[in-house]
Amino acid sequence: xxxxIFFLFVIVxxxxxxxxxxxxxxxxxxxxxxxxxVQIDSMSTNQYYHGSQVYRYIWHNxxxxxxxxxxSSCVYCEVFNKDGAKITFTGDNMLQDYLNNRxxxxxxxxxxx
Numbered sequence: 001x002x003x004x005i006f007f008l009f010v011i012v013x014x015x016x017x018x019x020x021x022x023x024x025x026x027x028x029x030x031x032x033x034x035x036x037x038v039q040i041d042s043m044s045t046n047q048y049y050h051g052s053q054v055y056r057y058i059w060h061n062x063x064x065x066x067x068x069x070x071x072s073s074c075v076y077c078e079v080f081n082k083d084g085a086k087i088t089f090t091g092d093n094m095l096q097d098y099l100n101n102r103x104x105x106x107x108x109x110x111x112x113x
Contacts, residue, residue: 026056026106026108028108028109031056032108033065033082033083035083035084036054036065036080036108039067039084040054040109043067043109044112048069049069049111050070050071050111051070051071051111052068052070052111053068053109053111054066054067054068054107054109054110055068055105055106055108056104056105057102057103057104057105058103058104059098059101059103060101062082063081063082064079064080064082064098065081065108066078066079066080067079067080076095076098079098
């Protein structure tokens, strides 16, 4: 009987620890800023954005939103901070810092065929 109680205790302990360390999954409605939802709504009806994807990253401890547009000749031209202000990479060092130090990629939206 003591074996079963110990086994049950270990299971409960493991499940509890796992729940405390788990990362809550991304929820579009809850986790997407209003300004970005408006942008995505307009993109979803504009053929220029065909095949586009919107990603969220963490860069310098803040959310950054990157709109990848496959038909655009400008790469990393549609990058915004959490408030919707466009980020302009002022040089190669800043762009390399973004590319090397962004983390926690989350696909927020992609064009649906």
